[in-house]
Amino acid sequence: MEDKLLSRDLGEKDSEWDISASRVTQAIEEDKFCLFCQAIIPMKQSVNMCTHHEILIRMSEEEDNLIPPGTFLPFVEKYKMMPRLDRWVVRYVLQWLTSHQLTPGSIFFINVAKDTICDSDFPSFVRDQLQETGVSAEMICFEVEESDVSSSLTDASTFVSEIRGCGCRIALCSFGRDPSSFDLLRNLKIDFLKIDGNMVCFMFQDPINLAKVTAINRVAHTIGIQTVAEQVETDDVVAKLREIEVDFAQGFGLGRPFLLNELT
Numbered sequence: 001m002e003d004k005l006l007s008r009d010l011g012e013k014d015s016e017w018d019i020s021a022s023r024v025t026q027a028i029e030e031d032k033f034c035l036f037c038q039a040i041i042p043m044k045q046s047v048n049m050c051t052h053h054e055i056l057i058r059m060s061e062e063e064d065n066l067i068p069p070g071t072f073l074p075f076v077e078k079y080k081m082m083p084r085l086d087r088w089v090v091r092y093v094l095q096w097l098t099s100h101q102l103t104p105g106s107i108f109f110i111n112v113a114k115d116t117i118c119d120s121d122f123p124s125f126v127r128d129q130l131q132e133t134g135v136s137a138e139m140i141c142f143e144v145e146e147s148d149v150s151s152s153l154t155d156a157s158t159f160v161s162e163i164r165g166c167g168c169r170i171a172l173c174s175f176g177r178d179p180s181s182f183d184l185l186r187n188l189k190i191d192f193l194k195i196d197g198n199m200v201c202f203m204f205q206d207p208i209n210l211a212k213v214t215a216i217n218r219v220a221h222t223i224g225i226q227t228v229a230e231q232v233e234t235d236d237v238v239a240k241l242r243e244i245e246v247d248f249a250q251g252f253g254l255g256r257p258f259l260l261n262e263l264t
Contacts, residue, residue: 024059024075028088032060035092037263039255040109040228043242054109054143054250056257057089082113087125093140094133096260109141109171109192114148118155123162130166137167141192146174149184160188173230176216185223193220197231197251203240214244221245 027033036056042049059067076082089110097108116122130137142163149156149172160170171192175181176199185193195216203210213229220227229241232251241249 034058035260036257038257040250052107082115083119086116141169143171194228200229
């Protein structure tokens with residue numbers, strides 16, 4: 001989950017924006033959101049691995065300005081509108097995929113919020129959208145935050161089971177912040193484990209971080225889960241990730257976010 005970095009890059013300042021619940025509702029109804037994507041790059045050469053992308057959302061403003069997520073998402077969450085916004089993203093991405101020919105095996109990672117994880121109707125919505133558009137479910141990976149899963153484990157387990165039942169994949173992101181992180185893997189069947197960016201970014205400043213990243217990668221591979229290193233910013237980190245055989249990486253050091261419509 002790389003929104004934190006892009007928000008910082010856009011110069012996020014809450015006081016510059018006038019956001020309200022009604023304005024967010026209007027934006028959802030009138031499609032006043034803009035989707036970006038960021039590449040998730042394979043760390044090793046293999047015919048079975050290709051570049052994937054994480055979907056990032058921005059709210060459109062007048063005069064072609066974009067409101068960063070840290071400004072409008074708190075309002076969306078406060079007024080319990082995240083399931084509605086997440087539906088908008090899913091619908092948009094699936095419709096977009098119907099008119100674009102991409103590399104076979106490409107996967108799009110879509111973040112979903114805690115309220116969406118707890119929404120029992122969301123998996124049915126996803127199933128209906130897949131049937132309506134004809135997009136292969138294997139092209140979609142829903143990304144859930146470790147903290148959201150930990151605080152709602154029963155709902156998260158149901159969500160993961162039903163979404164995988166639709167044929168989609170699941171990624172657990174920001175993994176490794178909590179000492180009990182590994183316990184989650186006993187309860188959830190996931191496809192990708194995204195290693196927390198703070199650990200990845202500071203692997204060389206703190207040997208404990210390097211040890212944690214190495215251990216997480218080893219455990220994930222042991223149980224058949226592919227790994228993604230978040231917040232990769234330097235060539236030295238890329239080289240180390242290749243050395244310890246992390247599967248994928250994303251971050252400004254590999255590619256900055258760009259408009260989804262620019263992806264060809």
